[in-house]
Amino acid sequence: DSDDISPVNLTADHLLDGLLTAEFSYRSCRSRYEFGSYHKNSSHKPSPYLLSKLRKQEALQKRCGPGTPAYKNALRRLQSSDGAATGVEDGDCRYLVNISFRGLGNRMIAVASAFLYAVLTERVLLVHWGKQDAADVFCEPFPGATWLLPRASGKRSPLRNLDDYGGESKESLGNMLQSGGAVVVSADGNVSWASPRRPPAYVYLHLSGGYGFHDKLFYCGAHQRLLRGVPWLLMRTDSYLVPGLFLTPPFVGELEAMFPEKDAAFHHLGRYLFHPSNAVWRAVTNYHRANLAGAAGRRVVGIQIRVFDKKQPPQLVLDQLLSCVRNEKLLPGIAASNDDAVLVTSLSSWYYERIAAEYGGGVAGGGVHQPSHEGKQRWGDASHDVKALSEMYLLSTCDVLVTSGFSTFGYVAQGLAGRRPWVMARPSPWEEWTEGQAAPEPPCRRALSVEPCFHSPSYYDCAAGRDVELDRVRPYIRRCVDVSWGIQLV
Ligand code: GDP
Known part of the structure; x- marks a missing residue:
């Protein structure tokens, strides 16, 4: 029986051809090691390049995630008023906060999209699950790090009322572009921050259904270059953005290398990220x-x-x-x-x-x-x-x-x-x-x-x-x- 799986007799099937590492104890998250035996015939193998990107992301989550000195530092800069003027320097950690909403299916395809965007832009992914608690249903996906955004402490923290961000928020990329002041567009279509020629401490990305023309400029190369220097991005979406990332010029080469089989992107991302908690997994396997x-x-x-x-x-x-x-x-x-x-x-x-x-x-x-x-x-x-x-x-x-x-x-x-x-x-x-x-x-x-x-x-x-x-x-x-x-x- 699968009860005797221990990190010694794990096979490639248990770890989904290298998508997963054996860094979690079996007891802490049984579904990590048992999913494979319920899904024997996956014909899709993850590419070695995807695997190397996942391992790199895991290292980033560990180095910069909540509880690390780097995280404390980034949070302090976000919450202090001078945060805006500092920008990011080489070696600084940058973050992507995913604001989840709607039903579980929507949340999962959105988190998978946010994760891929985080990998592409070398940001730490942090998940805000809303009123519910993601830990009730999922195990942590990254070894030695948490993907859950800690509750904001500072009264003026931009991370405090995340569920209030929406199409009207003045910190949204769309509204910044539309109202003009914050961003300068040059004749050749390049975009840069207006003043003080440094990126803001955070930008909100409004990417939920029914979003406007300016929000959708997220999928432009120039706007992705603009966002690169922003230490914190807050993204609210309920959608599967991955095909949109495949249409965003600076990501195409990387994505094609990561996913030689384009039609298996969610198959790999979903199996990598989502591991039902022991309570959920018990319900699955008993039934x-x-x-x-x-x-x-x-x-x-x-x-x-x-x-x-x-x-x-x-x-x-x-x-x-x-x-x-x-x-x-x-x-x-x-x-x-x-x-x-x-x-x-x-x-x-x-x-x-x-x-x-x-x-x-x-x-x-x-x-x-x-x-x-x-x-x-x-x-x-x-x-x-x-x-x-x-x-x-x-x-x-x-x-x-x-x-x-x-x-x-x-x-x-x-x-x-x-x-x-x-x-x-x-x-x-x-x-x-x-x-x-x-x-x-x-x-x-x-x-x-x-x-x-x-x-x-x-x-x-x-x-x-x-x-x-x-x-x-x-x-x-x-x-x-x-x-x-x-x-x-x-
Ligand atoms: P979508 O609305 O169909 O795109 O899927 P979501 O998962 O985002 O939201 C639907 C929610 O309704 C689910 O998360 C469940 O809470 C509930 N739901 C819908 N269909 C079913 C079902 O067949 N079984 C159960 N248990 N819940 C369901």
Whole structure:
């Protein structure tokens, strides 16, 4: 059993081909060492260059993270009024604070994006999880360092009310650019700090859906050079920004070297960063053992149903799902091998009951299972989050995935699994729905890759000074099957 894994008999499988190091004790975070045995067939191997960047980042987090003299120093400069005039010097530590919001799926794709940006810009990543506590659901990812932003002590600290930053904040890059005073744009498009020709002590990056033209200049090379000298960046996002980083000129070369397989970026970042806490992992493994594990050769089909519009008739969503699994022959295969099982995740139990009536009792010999039905999404509730995270991980162990388009919950599951799901198109909003309307046609499509979709890319090409068709810029960036204005790495 996996109970006897100790750092002596660890294999490449346990450490995900070098993504992870053996610097944590088994007891402190069992999922670090057990994830691999539930996800045996990942065909994606991390590149040696990615591994070297991860080890470098770990060293940075250790040298500069909370509790170090460097951190104390950087914090003092941030909180003192003269911080603004000092800028950064060689060897100084620079920081990226990720301000998380929304559901767990959104938070995870956002943290993965922030982490990659931190690696690219040699900054220490610190996570602000909001009212909830990230430590309830995740282990620390970096050896000998914490990724959790300590509570701010100083009354005037810019880190004090992080949840209050938004599109209106005057410290945002977008507002600084728009109001003019702080930044000078030269004739050749170069941007620099106006006065006193030194960067401010911190800049807020507003990168959540619905952000404006000036916020989106974040994806320009000139603006990235401008940000380089800022000691603290505060970033608020709920999105998967990685495809946007692949469109930001100064990062392209590094990213292409780190990810020779572009379509495995989240697969690697997610498996590197996220390790369910022992409480979550116990829920995952107990449920898996009792309901999903079967004879070798059993297939488990995972179905994730996420309904965004409360007024959506459930029957319509069910019809869409059933026609998807029939068209794509995802469930009939089950009749042939009678040990197969179905895992349903949804906030509601209604779909599970209908699917169990259709496919339970004999057709799927392994049964139809739903771990929980929470009714509605809840905020700041640890036991709710434990269920949500454990269901994402249970879905990620499935052999076949059917997901609901637009849902970041599904994106995380498919990304961790490294499996391309069949994605159900989001039905049209209830207001546009007409009596007798059929389910969307086709009811589902195969995702182009296992990558999450970036829902709010910038179409603006900074060098050209105009909008472009993003799916024509690089061969590995396409529009998503579920969100027509979104882009995805393939
Ligand atoms: P998204 O809204 O679908 O993009 O995904 P998020 O994870 O960001 O937010 C949805 C939240 O609703 C989750 O984090 C859960 O708290 C809850 N939720 C949605 N679907 C499910 C589900 O199938 N199972 C459980 N346990 N929770 C869910």
